[in-house]
Amino acid sequence: MDCVVYVRVSTDEQVQGTSLDMQQKACADFAEGKGWNLPKENIFRDEGESAKATNRPELLRMLEFCRRAKGSVQCCIVWKLDRFARNSDDHVMLRAVLRKSGVTLMSVTEPIDESPTGKLMETVLSGFAQFDNEVRTHRTTEGMKKRLEQGGWPHDAPIGYIKDRTPLGVTTIAPHPDLAPKMKLFLETFATGQYTVRQAADLAYELGIRNGKGGKRTWQTIENTLKNPIYAGYIQSKYTNGNRYVGLHKPLISELTFNKNQRILAGKQKLFTKSDESDYPLRRDFLCCAYCGNFVTGSAPKGASGIKYPRYGCMYCKTSVVGKKVSKSSEEIHKEFTEILSRVRYKDGRLKVFKTIVLTRWCDEYDEALSTAHQINKEIETLQAERARTIRKFTKDEISYADKETAVKEIDAELSDYLQKKVEADEYADQKEQVIDNALLFMKSPAEFWNRAPVQIQKAVQRTLFPRGLAYDFETGFGTIELNKSYLLIQKLAPESAKNPIVVAAIGLEPMTPGL
Numbered sequence: 328m329d330c331v332v333y334v335r336v337s338t339d340e341q342v343q344g345t346s347l348d349m350q351q352k353a354c355a356d357f358a359e360g361k362g363w364n365l366p367k368e369n370i371f372r373d374e375g376e377s378a379k380a381t382n383r384p385e386l387l388r389m390l391e392f393c394r395r396a397k398g399s400v401q402c403c404i405v406w407k408l409d410r411f412a413r414n415s416d417d418h419v420m421l422r423a424v425l426r427k428s429g430v431t432l433m434s435v436t437e438p439i440d441e442s443p444t445g446k447l448m449e450t451v452l453s454g455f456a457q458f459d460n461e462v463r464t465h466r467t468t469e470g471m472k473k474r475l476e477q478g479g480w481p482h483d484a485p486i487g488y489i490k491d492r493t494p495l496g497v498t499t500i501a502p503h504p505d506l507a508p509k510m511k512l513f514l515e516t517f518a519t520g521q522y523t524v525r526q527a528a529d530l531a532y533e534l535g536i537r538n539g540k541g542g543k544r545t546w547q548t549i550e551n552t553l554k555n556p557i558y559a560g561y562i563q564s565k566y567t568n569g570n571r572y573v574g575l576h577k578p579l580i581s582e583l584t585f586n587k588n589q590r591i592l593a594g595k596q597k598l599f600t601k602s603d604e605s606d607y608p609l610r611r612d613f614l615c616c617a618y619c620g621n622f623v624t625g626s627a628p629k630g631a632s633g634i635k636y637p638r639y640g641c642m643y644c645k646t647s648v649v650g651k652k653v654s655k656s657s658e659e660i661h662k663e664f665t666e667i668l669s670r671v672r673y674k675d676g677r678l679k680v681f682k683t684i685v686l687t688r689w690c691d692e693y694d695e696a697l698s699t700a701h702q703i704n705k706e707i708e709t710l711q712a713e714r715a716r717t718i719r720k721f722t723k724d725e726i727s728y729a730d731k732e733t734a735v736k737e738i739d740a741e742l743s744d745y746l747q748k749k750v751e752a753d754e755y756a757d758q759k760e761q762v763i764d765n766a767l768l769f770m771k772s773p774a775e776f777w778n779r780a781p782v783q784i785q786k787a788v789q790r791t792l793f794p795r796g797l798a799y800d801f802e803t804g805f806g807t808i809e810l811n812k813s814y815l816l817i818q819k820l821a822p823e824s825a826k827n828p829i830v831v832a833a834i835g836l837e838p839m840t841p842g843l
Contacts, residue, residue: 330363330402331430333389335373335410347372350406357404357435369400390421393428400428406435471566474498478562478575485557486510486536487579494740499575500557501743502750509534511579514558518580518587521782524550553592559585577747606637606657608785609664613793616641617800618649625657639799652801663804664797668774671792700752707745714738 334350351370358365371389393400403425405411411432412418425432431441474481479497484490487510491501503510513534517527525546532543544552556563556571560578563571607625614623621643627635640654714735721731769776769788777788789796798806 328363328401329369329396329399330358330365330404330433331369331371331389331393331400332358332365332404333371333373333386333411334406335383335386336375347374350410353406353435354404357433363402386421390424390428393425393430397428400430402431402433404433404435408434408437408439475562475564475567476572478572480557480562480574480576482564485555486552487558488576491576491743492739493575493743494736496736497575501746502577502579504746504750504753506536507579507750508753509536510558514553514580514588515584517553517591518584519783520591524553524592527553550592553588556585607639608782609660609789610639613786613789613796614639614660615796615798616644616653617798617806618651618653619643620798622796623799641801655801660799665774665778667805667808668777668792669772671773696752700749703745703749703752707742707749710738710742710745714742 332351332354334347334354336346336350351372355365355370369392371385371392373383373385389403393403408418412421422432433439471481474497477497479493479499481498484500484503487503487506488500489503491499493499513527513531513536516522516530522530528543528546528549531537531549531552536544538544538548552558557574557576558579559582560574560576561571562574563569606627610623610625612622615621616623619641621641623639624642625637625639627637629635637657638654639657639660644653646653717726717731717734717738720726721728726734765776768779773788773792777785780788793809795809797808800806
């Protein structure tokens, strides 16, 4: 008679080993010993699938195969009943499906058959399979709880971290060399209150925080990330029963930043969304109405088609009273403002001093940062090589297992410290590089720098260049432009800076046209 074979392993380690092949060979020998026919296509292998679930792809394919071949397949062979199911209810259900197709279940290693004794043995063995599985689950769960209470993290590392172990062998996590700085920037940026959760998903993508396929993470995933206390140094999971423990890992953000994010998510803190702020960087404390002297406001009235049209306007003046327009498109006003910025240039002498004093120092610090990062990388490579040599000595019986474990733990402790130093050194170097790039762009084109900068930097540029703000006539444009006269102090600061390189020189500016 024809038969089918079902084999299964539950872990990748078993897949890579011989467990599947061993089960298949034992089942094939069993069929051959009974004189049953076993075509190659009648063998079904589930690799790395848990028996706790019944939606195993090869198991479902085998059940369908038996249903279609009803009458021609009489037996299903497994190596052991726990390969078939680890839950007695699932076992009974799957067994009933096979019986409906006229298929008998047989075990290579267990005495089950269609006799009363065989059926009783099958029921008992399936119950023991469930009992064994529940005991394993209980032990695993209790072990996880214990490690979590110790501050460890036995689960997969969240984005921004990698798996790690403490010198005492507790499973924990460590900052990811590349993603940790990005996650830190993302979480701290959200705390500014300028982003909704959906906008934060776009921000994460722009910063390089993406899903496994390189795409944008869903807003639900981003919200869960923002709510995860692990980034503030705390441990909490479904196994902690709502309790929160201090983790052994290094936090990426402060508890203050984490709590601020929770208030934003809960709607308990006023949210100045990115769209609100970035649409109107000139409002509130910079652009004044030329008619009444009050600061202008921003709004986005909808047109007939429902599209919003951002505008600046004066809420104190009325066209019917002043006889002029009291609002204007924000796009037009921004264009006029960048034209003013484009007419501001650096005085040659001031620019030379700035390059000599400020940029030279920043470049020196950048070189030092790169040198430090390079040295840390060398130390990491040395420790990794030493770890490999230690393990090699153990495999050659040159040292004992205890000596190997002691040495590896000491090396891992040093490695953990250097990996953290590497994260900090790389972040420091990136910051220096960013400072230099931004400084060069600002010196080259204040207008372009302003256009590219986030709203906080835009406002800082505005206040620095025009400390008294600017008056605006909604019909004729900007009024008299007065630059910050403190820039002239560079003449006094330059000699002092030569004596003390810590002093940062101011930047000399001058208008290109007499009217500016």
